[in-house]
């Protein structure tokens with residue numbers, strides 16, 4: 001058998017281990033050593049996978065599907081130490097530092113000179129427009145509706161207006177298409193089921209399209225003066241965790257609401273929302289909180305005080321031998337106190353599938 005042919009034979013049989021002895025026979029007939037070398041090498045490498053060799057073989061574990069357990073979030077939380085001091089300090093601080101929510105929050109957007117029913121409806125519409133939208137943008141959109149809709153922002157004007165026209169009025173807010181539909185549908189439900197007014201229960205409010213618990217509790221507080229629960233938005237959810245007022249880093253704003261309500265006295269349920277929303281807009285920011293200038297950084301579990309070395313130029317006036325006054329500059333190291341954000345206690349995510357427009 002020719003060399004080329006025997007080589008081809010090896011190639012043709014390498015995929016079938018049961019014919020290896022035949023190959024060897026054929027190779028023994030040949031006069032060349034090259035294919036034998038190849039075969040030896042192949043045998044050596046294949047022998048590594050045999051159980052008889054001394055070297056331990058590493059068995060590949062079959063990868064199992066990973067199950068991610070959702071942590072059970074408790075509804076109760078123990079009253080945190082120092083919470084009153086922290087609350088009062090933030091309240092005092094907020095008097096000196098204004099935030100968009102102070103002038104453009106949803107509770108301030110309804111017109112004053114309108115019947116109460118209309119005012120309540122305007123508050124609900126403002127809340128529906130506010131989700132995932134900055135206060136400044138929400139405020140401008142509400143003002144456009146108040147001034148552009150024939151007869152102003154009322155239940156009837158919303159029922160009358162074409163959905164596409166409504167959408168153009170609110171096009172600056174997030175999810176405006178969906179919100180235009182939700183607001184139109186809500187107006188019809190309110191006319192047919194609630195005598196043209198907004199519901200005065202959390203169940204009634206959250207049954208409306210696009211209205212979740214946060215909007216519902218805020219609407220009850222602002223429109224009906226009913227204090228049935230805390231309105232927990234992303235700011236309240238985030239800051240409450242950072243301050244150690246709840247432990248819902250793996251949970252949702254609804255979990256935060258339940259834990260806060262388990263220990264926070266009821267008279268705080270309404271003011272805590274604008275207090276922390278404004279604090280979150282200007283100081284305890286989602287990214288890069290200003291811990292250095294925060295009034296509670298010594299009590300916040302999400303901040304640490306560290307000493308930093310900084311280089312400074314020290315200036316000194318000296319007089320030389322010829323009586324000339326000169327400035328001597330010297331670089332010196334100084335220890336300065338700085339407060340850093342640890343990034344601990346950060347809520348991980350907010351599930352939005354159930355109620356995408358509630359936050």
Ligand code: SF4
Pocket residue numbers: 242243283284285289290291292294295296297300301302303341
């Ligand atoms: S110390 Fe930092 S994380 Fe803590 S409340 Fe103040 S700004 Fe927020």
